[in-house]
Amino acid sequence: xxxxxxxxxxxPAELYPKFETFLQEAVDLQLGSIxxxxxxxxxxxxxxxxxxxxxxxxxxxxxxxxxxSASEIWEKIVLSCVEHESFHLVNGSxxxxxxxxxxSLNKHAQKMAKPLGEGFSxxxxxxxxxxxxxxxxxxxxxxxxxxxxxxIHKLKRSHGSKLxxxxxxxxxxxxxxxxxxxxxxxxxxxxxxxxxAGLGVWIANExxxxxxxxxxxxxxxxxxxxxxxxxxxxxxxxQNPATPNVFGIYLLGKVAEDMNKTGIAxxxxxxxxxxxxxxxxxxxQEGYAVSVTNPDHRSKxxxxxxxxxxxxxxxxxxxxxxxxxxxxxxxxxxxxxxxxNFPANTPEQIETLINTIENI
Amino acid sequence: xxxxxxxxxxxPAELYPKFETFLQEAVDLQLGSIxxxxxxxxxxxxxxxxxxxxxxxxxxxxxxxxxxSASEIWEKIVLSCVEHESFHLVNGSxxxxxxxxxxSLNKHAQKMAKPLGEGFSxxxxxxxxxxxxxxxxxxxxxxxxxxxxxxIHKLKRSHGSKLxxxxxxxxxxxxxxxxxxxxxxxxxxxxxxxxxAGLGVWIANExxxxxxxxxxxxxxxxxxxxxxxxxxxxxxxxQNPATPNVFGIYLLGKVAEDMNKTGIAxxxxxxxxxxxxxxxxxxxQEGYAVSVTNPDHRSKxxxxxxxxxxxxxxxxxxxxxxxxxxxxxxxxxxxxxxxxNFPANTPEQIETLINTIENI
Numbered sequence: 180x181x182x183x184x185x186x187x188x189x190x191p192a193e194l195y196p197k198f199e200t201f202l203q204e205a206v207d208l209q210l211g212s213i214x215x216x217x218x219x220x221x222x223x224x225x226x227x228x229x230x231x232x233x234x235x236x237x238x239x240x241x242x243x244x245x246x247x248s249a250s251e252i253w254e255k256i257v258l259s260c261v262e263h264e265s266f267h268l269v270n271g272s273x274x275x276x277x278x279x280x281x282x283s284l285n286k287h288a289q290k291m292a293k294p295l296g297e298g299f300s301x302x303x304x305x306x307x308x309x310x311x312x313x314x315x316x317x318x319x320x321x322x323x324x325x326x327x328x329x330x331i332h333k334l335k336r337s338h339g340s341k342l343x344x345x346x347x348x349x350x351x352x353x354x355x356x357x358x359x360x361x362x363x364x365x366x367x368x369x370x371x372x373x374x375x376a377g378l379g380v381w382i383a384n385e386x387x388x389x390x391x392x393x394x395x396x397x398x399x400x401x402x403x404x405x406x407x408x409x410x411x412x413x414x415x416x417x418q419n420p421a422t423p424n425v426f427g428i429y430l431l432g433k434v435a436e437d438m439n440k441t442g443i444a445x446x447x448x449x450x451x452x453x454x455x456x457x458x459x460x461x462x463x464q465e466g467y468a469v470s471v472t473n474p475d476h477r478s479k480x481x482x483x484x485x486x487x488x489x490x491x492x493x494x495x496x497x498x499x500x501x502x503x504x505x506x507x508x509x510x511x512x513x514x515x516x517x518x519x520n521f522p523a524n525t526p527e528q529i530e531t532l533i534n535t536i537e538n539i
Numbered sequence: 540x541x542x543x544x545x546x547x548x549x550x551p552a553e554l555y556p557k558f559e560t561f562l563q564e565a566v567d568l569q570l571g572s573i574x575x576x577x578x579x580x581x582x583x584x585x586x587x588x589x590x591x592x593x594x595x596x597x598x599x600x601x602x603x604x605x606x607x608s609a610s611e612i613w614e615k616i617v618l619s620c621v622e623h624e625s626f627h628l629v630n631g632s633x634x635x636x637x638x639x640x641x642x643s644l645n646k647h648a649q650k651m652a653k654p655l656g657e658g659f660s661x662x663x664x665x666x667x668x669x670x671x672x673x674x675x676x677x678x679x680x681x682x683x684x685x686x687x688x689x690x691i692h693k694l695k696r697s698h699g700s701k702l703x704x705x706x707x708x709x710x711x712x713x714x715x716x717x718x719x720x721x722x723x724x725x726x727x728x729x730x731x732x733x734x735x736a737g738l739g740v741w742i743a744n745e746x747x748x749x750x751x752x753x754x755x756x757x758x759x760x761x762x763x764x765x766x767x768x769x770x771x772x773x774x775x776x777x778q779n780p781a782t783p784n785v786f787g788i789y790l791l792g793k794v795a796e797d798m799n800k801t802g803i804a805x806x807x808x809x810x811x812x813x814x815x816x817x818x819x820x821x822x823x824q825e826g827y828a829v830s831v832t833n834p835d836h837r838s839k840x841x842x843x844x845x846x847x848x849x850x851x852x853x854x855x856x857x858x859x860x861x862x863x864x865x866x867x868x869x870x871x872x873x874x875x876x877x878x879x880n881f882p883a884n885t886p887e888q889i890e891t892l893i894n895t896i897e898n899i
Contacts, residue, residue: 186572191782201657207563209737212546214865247607247737252779254764280763355789369782375571377607377737402762403640422551422611422729424737424784438768505574512625 185528186519188321188505189481190349193523201433205426215422223425224417227432234435234443235351237382239356244360244410245354245423246379249348249367251405253280259391259407260342261286262399266310268299268326271319272509275347278314284322294484295322295511296436298476301330301337311390312342318350320370323506323517324476324481328355335360342386347508350480351380352435352443353450363387365514368427371480372434378427383407436524446522453520453529454479460533472516483507490516496539502532545888546743546879548865549680549841550709553883555733561793562717565786582660583785587792594795594803595711597718597742603612605783606739606881609708609727611765613640615741616723617672619751620702621646622759626670626832628659628686631679632869637706638674641737655682655871658836661690661697671750672702678710678768680730680867683843683877684836687713694719702746710797711740720882723747728787731840732794738787743767798882806882813840813880813889820893830875842878843867850876856899862892 195201205211215217228243237243240409246252257280259264265286267278270293281288289307299315306313313334320324333341344360347354351366354424358364363383364527369376391407401407409420438446458477461467461484470483486493490506490513498503507515546553555561565571588603597603606612617640620684625646627638630653631756641648649667653659659675673694692803695703702722711726717738718724723743728735751767761767769780781783798806818837821827821844830843841895846853850866850873867875880889 182571184572186569188572188574191572191574191785194569198571199566202562202566206559209546209554211558211729211887212544212548212551212863214548214551215736247611247784248764248781251607251611251764254762257763283760283763283766284759285760365780369571375784375786375789376575376782400643400645402614404608404611404645405616406643421608422727422736424607425551425737426735427737503572506582 183505184501186503187524187532188503189517189519190367190370191376191408191537192370192521193373193518195434195437197433197437198373198430201430204433206430210386210425210429213425215419215425221417223429224430227435228417230435230439231274231380232438235356235358239326241358241382242411242414244381244383244414245379245428246405247424249346249365250276252365252379252381253277254284255402255407256344256365257281257286258402259394260312260344260363260387262290262311262394262397263287264309265305265312265314266290266307267314268304268316269293270297270299270324271316271321272349273320273346274314274316277316277460296324296469296470296472298324298473299330300327300464301333304334306334306338306341310341311324312344313338313389314344316346316348317354318347318478318480320349320481322470323478323481324471325350325478325491327475328357332357332360342390345353345376349426350478352438353449353480355446357515358382368431371521372431373521374430375435378424380431380433381410383411431464449526450479450520450522451525453526454482456529456533457482457518457520464536480520482520484518485500486514489513493536493539497532497535500535502535504532540628542898544863545610546859546863547884547888547892548616548863549879550730551736551876552730552879552881553733555736555794555797555883556734557797559725561746561790561812564793565789568791570785573785573832576778579838581777583789585793587788587795588777590792590795590799591740593799595689595716595718597764600717601742602745602771603775604741604774605779605788606741608736608766609706609725609739610636612725612739612741614644615639615762615765615767616704617644617646617756618760618762619702620672620723620747622671622754622757623647624649624667624669626650626667627654627674627675628664628676630657630659630684631681633680633708634674634676637676645784656684656830656832657685657687658831658833659690659692664695666698669815670701670734670849672704673698674704674706676706677714677716678707678838678840680709680841683838684831684832685838686709688717689837692717692720702750704789710838713807713840719830720741728791731881733881734787734794734860736788738784738791739875741770741773742793809886810880810882811838813884813886814842816889816893817842817880818877824896840880844876844878846874846876847874853896853899856868857892857895860895862895864892
């Protein structure tokens with residue numbers, strides 16, 4: 180059966196072109212039934228681990244761990260890395276949720292907030308003296324705002340003793356994040372990796388682990404499920420403490436392997452070119468305006484566009500042609516559209532979308 | 540491609556016979572791409588919710604919520620339902636883990652422990668006066684010991700003011716649990732529902748919700764990710780706070796629907812008959828002994844059998860014939876085998892397994 184729709188949504192998103200092939204392999208290998216303690220599973224975990232390290236240049240001393248979702252990792256990072264105080268750069272719904280998770284965990288969470296559509300640069304960011312953890316949302320899915328990698332890196336270098344967490348949920352593997360510098364980062368698979376939801380990926384260094392262990396030694400709860408020391412230990416043996424999403428881990432490894440065959444440099448270049456095409460089009464197209472005015476802060480993977488009329492009109496018209504784009508998020512639901520620019524969104528698909536909007 | 544192996548493992552397990560059909564439907568419907576905020580997703584959630592209620596006789600005022608795994612629910616139940624003290628019936632690795640989760644969350648956790656292979660009955664169970672939550676593992680996957688439903692119900696009736704949590708991870712939907720009585724229960728889908736891992740199902744009543752809300756009002760952290768009040772609220776609108784495992788929720792609804800077509804009474808009867816067949820065989824077969832001596836405490840879904848020789852021998856010989864059974868768990872790894880008796884394990888498969896063991 181032919182798939183009817185092409186998705187330009189920010190996640191769940193268009194599936195990776197070879198998704199069905201990889202899924203059939205997983206079914207044929209009976210991966211829904213194999214033991215998560217078996218050598219066969221360990222090899223799958225190891226393969227995914229190695230392909231992700233190659234793709235995103237993750238050093239060997241970092242752990243790569245799997246959870247049920249990226250939101251779960253917000254919680255586990257705060258529990259592992261904060262005794263008293265965290266600091267959050269907030270410019271949209273998801274960075275706000277990260278901040279609110281810290282509050283719910285009874286931490287003294289502080290934030291620097293920006294109006295929707297604005298981003299952060301290194302120069303203007305003042306990190307509170309007592310913050311133990313700095314939380315940055317590299318790509319804010321709700322507003323289409325990115326923080327540039329050099330700004331993130333400079334900020335970390337200026338505050339070397341603090342732990343830095345980078346939410347790259349809707350941009351990984353695109354950002355050229357320096358994983359020898361950043362302490363922890365995470366993403367989910369239903370965005371740029373083009374897979375069904377149900378798996379989060381958590382990358383962390385030994386500084387995070389040491390902090391978690393020291394908190395536990397002080398009698399502070401660091402959580403019970405997927406607590407960092409346990410996840411870490413198991414990951415070193417390519418295992419998970421509980422039964423993980425085996426299908427998801429296998430599929431992620433296959434997609435990462437396929438991306439490595441293409442080469443991350445080429446994927447990034449293509450992403451850059453498609454993003455330019457999208458923004459250039461909407462800058463000139465009557466009835467639309469690019470939401471993020473500072474070009475440096477425009478997301479490369481999720482373009483947010485203001486609409487003159489109600490956004491539901493263009494969304495509905497595109498849907499009639501089987502092109503699915505997203506509405507604005509939260510308060511911007513009716514006045515913005517969001518368009519994903521993930522590796523699964525081919526240049527041809529982007530052209531089709533643009534041409535269709537042009538002719539509506 | 541023909542699937543090579545038949546799995547009699549306690550989970551991940553043999554997949555439900557129609558799994559591939561349902562998976563193909565999910566692919567054709569592009570469920571990996573649809574928005575988890577869409578009406579289409581809500582209908583999927585609602586369908587799964589309704590089919591589970593019908594199958595397991597879950598009252599309308601109970602919430603049915605989805606998480607990444609059942610282990611995650613251990614944590615969320617303790618955080619939601621315990622201010623100071625929990626009480627755990629422990630007779631194997633999984634009930635012990637539930638207990639240890641409570642300790643990790645800095646609760647005063649108490650346990651009544653039994654030797655491996657023994658179970659609990661109503662009469663002998665003494666619940667500590669100040670326990671707020673009583674945690675029962677209805678089916679202890681590691682030892683093949685069950686607690687009978689009438690004993691669970693009587694215990695709850697004797698301690699009506701305490702919250703009762705029932706782990707039915709490797710038995711649901713088989714136990715005839717009275718959900719108008721039990722406060723909360725949970726399971727995962729890679730056991731008796733015959734699906735790939737990556738989804739936990741949490742059933743809870745308003746007493747749990749009220750306790751969680753009261754703890755939060757007192758300033759006690761009830762967690763941030765999948766905290767009960769948030770999960771509850773979203774579930775009432777057939778939504779999840781974060782992006783859930785959409786594929787898993789869809790597949791679970793289809794399997795539950797198919798089970799409802801067969802009828803739960805017939806599934807339970809068949810499970811009972813297959814269990815009798817298995818236990819009767821091993822009671823008489825030389826070189827084997829049923830681990831759980833009290834017939835009332837023998838699990839209907841996971842049979843644990845002592846082996847005279849190293850268990851790896853019979854496991855290896857069966858594997859040569861593409862029949863996959865489990866080893867003992869933890870300390871019993873080399874001296875026991877574990878055989879699942881889930882709905883996906885047909886009577887014919889059980890006969891094949893028994894005949895093969897007989898002839899080895």
